[in-house]
Amino acid sequence: MEQENGRGADAGPMRWNGWGDPAKAHDLPRAVRALLPLLLGRLRRPPAAVELDHVRIADSALTADDLASFAAVVGLGEVDASPEARIRHAGGRSTPDLLRRRQPGQQVPDAVVRPGSHDEVRACLVVAADRDITVIPFGGGTSVVGALDPERGAHHAVVSLDLRRLSGLLQLDEVSGEAVLAAGTTGPEAEALLSRHGLELGHYPQSFRYATIGGFAAARSSGQNSAGYGRFDTMVTGIRVATPTGDVELGRSPGSAAGPDLVRLFLGSEGIFGVITEVRVRVHPVPKDRVFESWSFPDFASGAEGLRRVAQHGGGPTVIRLSDEAETAVSLAQVGRIGKALAKGASVVTVYEGDGIGERRERTAALLAAAGGTSSGQGAAEDWLSGRFDGPYLRDSLLDAGVFCETLETATTWANLHALRTAVTDALRTGFADAGAKSSVMCHVSHIYPTGASLYFTVLAGIRSDPLTVWEPVKARTNDAILAAGGTISHHHAVGRDHAPWLAQEIGETGVRILAAVKRELDPRGIMNPGAVIGAQPHTERIG
Numbered sequence: 190m191e192q193e194n195g196r197g198a199d200a201g202p203m204r205w206n207g208w209g210d211p212a213k214a215h216d217l218p219r220a221v222r223a224l225l226p227l228l229l230g231r232l233r234r235p236p237a238a239v240e241l242d243h244v245r246i247a248d249s250a251l252t253a254d255d256l257a258s259f260a261a262v263v264g265l266g267e268v269d270a271s272p273e274a275r276i277r278h279a280g281g282r283s284t285p286d287l288l289r290r291r292q293p294g295q296q297v298p299d300a301v302v303r304p305g306s307h308d309e310v311r312a313c314l315v316v317a318a319d320r321d322i323t324v325i326p327f328g329g330g331t332s333v334v335g336a337l338d339p340e341r342g343a344h345h346a347v348v349s350l351d352l353r354r355l356s357g358l359l360q361l362d363e364v365s366g367e368a369v370l371a372a373g374t375t376g377p378e379a380e381a382l383l384s385r386h387g388l389e390l391g392h393y394p395q396s397f398r399y400a401t402i403g404g405f406a407a408a409r410s411s412g413q414n415s416a417g418y419g420r421f422d423t424m425v426t427g428i429r430v431a432t433p434t435g436d437v438e439l440g441r442s443p444g445s446a447a448g449p450d451l452v453r454l455f456l457g458s459e460g461i462f463g464v465i466t467e468v469r470v471r472v473h474p475v476p477k478d479r480v481f482e483s484w485s486f487p488d489f490a491s492g493a494e495g496l497r498r499v500a501q502h503g504g505g506p507t508v509i510r511l512s513d514e515a516e517t518a519v520s521l522a523q524v525g526r527i528g529k530a531l532a533k534g535a536s537v538v539t540v541y542e543g544d545g546i547g548e549r550r551e552r553t554a555a556l557l558a559a560a561g562g563t564s565s566g567q568g569a570a571e572d573w574l575s576g577r578f579d580g581p582y583l584r585d586s587l588l589d590a591g592v593f594c595e596t597l598e599t600a601t602t603w604a605n606l607h608a609l610r611t612a613v614t615d616a617l618r619t620g621f622a623d624a625g626a627k628s629s630v631m632c633h634v635s636h637i638y639p640t641g642a643s644l645y646f647t648v649l650a651g652i653r654s655d656p657l658t659v660w661e662p663v664k665a666r667t668n669d670a671i672l673a674a675g676g677t678i679s680h681h682h683a684v685g686r687d688h689a690p691w692l693a694q695e696i697g698e699t700g701v702r703i704l705a706a707v708k709r710e711l712d713p714r715g716i717m718n719p720g721a722v723i724g725a726q727p728h729t730e731r732i733g
Contacts, residue, residue: 372403
């Protein structure tokens with residue numbers, strides 16, 4: 190088939206210093222404003238954020254010859270060293286990223302380079318290696334772990350390699366149920382292209398509107414439909430990567446015993462080995478039916494027991510999510526139900542798609558009821574899904590109101606779930622208390638497995654000093670607590686630079702040496718995203 194382009198399906202340019210469409214920015218709901226003082230005490234409104242035109246950045250370190258060398262590959266119009274382009278590619282969308290963008294002085298890449306094909310990506314890497322320039326692959330700009338920081342490392346300049354021109358459906362095998370998508374294709378573009386053929390990928394993380402297929406692969410993303418369709422890495426059947434020393438094309442067949450599975454090596458690599466340019470994924474027919482059901486539980490523990498039973502029985506909902514008592518209260522306040530928000534109890538939303546919904550729903554309902562759940566109809570589940578992708582806008586409004594708001598996530602076994610939740614909650618609360626800040630910690634389970642589940646935390650804090658100075662030691666304490674309590678340093682946000690210092694505790698020093706050895710082979714000059722995933726590593730000169 191000819192390549193199909195999905196332009197027009199995406200959400201447009203993202204706000205430079207916040208989340209998403211600038212037109213969708215909104216004030217805090219009145220009920221949330223009323224609840225915040227009860228949780229955090231008196232708040233101090235922060236200074237006004239700096240305007241884009243007033244941001245101070247250093248002059249580009251790229252020479253005229255550097256810029257000309259990239260332009261010879263991608264075209265003069267696709268090399269952009271303007272201040273605005275550089276500022277818009279200055280990092281991801283974590284709370285620290287957004288707080289830094291409110292300040293007058295900012296660290297930015299020296300230029301933005303926009304290749305339009307795999308071959309152009311490969312040629313850009315050759316130019317960068319030859320001219321001693323760091324490359325940061327950039328898709329949708331939604332990383333929340335510092336993976337997009339414009340870190341030069343040991344090199345004289347750094348470019349952001351923007352992959353959004355690599356967009357489209359490259360191949361479709363309807364018989365086998367596989368599609369090849371260019372790495373810069375956004376989630377909405379991918380689904381629009383596949384829907385023309387009655388198919389979908391079905392991967393919907395909260396970053397869906399802006400994140401890209403290559404980013405999903407590079408970060409080992411997990412979306413809301415993981416209970417039904419799996420994590421993104423389970424959807425990937427093949428991959429194409431450009432590295433500074435050559436191309437890699439993997440995934441010859443649905444199953445193979447021809448050595449270790451190298452596809453998995455690049456899933457989660459976050460641009461430290463090379464640039465993912467194409468991803469082959471498993472697709473399925475667009476489900477014809479969708480059914481919602483919400484549940485109430487006396488507490489988080491009984492809700493978690495219900496989810497465990499569903500996960501271990503199999504064949505349940507496409508989406509299943511448990512919110513603890515605190516998150517349930519805030520969710521109710523967001524929709525104006527302040528009276529109910531002050532009540533106790535946890536909540537579960539379930540969504541069923543595809544065939545056999547009646548049987549699956551009946552089986553799941555019996556398991557949830559046996560664990561102490563009570564069905565509360567469709568409304569809350571429908572409300573959750575309708576506002577699912579707008580959640581990050583609330584964070585911007587909270588920051589404007591002087592509320593620090595950040596998220597982090599982990600995962601563990603069912604047997605260890607409550608101990609890990611307690612350890613993380615205690616680390617967050619104690620860390621903020623030591624800094625003289627009141628905090629509120631919320632938790633939900635959004636991804637379940639037969640042997641365990643993820644824990645996703647949202648923390649609000651009323652910080653009266655510099656929030657970045659306060660958050661850094663709190664985050665470090667929390668990471669220590671996660672690993673000490675048997676959790677993973679990341680379930681689906683990835684490692685980036687923020688979690689790199691803790692990776693060796695999870696995979697071992699030998700594991701880090703393995704990854705470093707692969708990087709030296711594929712990226713001997715160390716130009717690819719230095720400091721991400723495995724931290725700073727010594728590099729060697731290119732051979733040949």
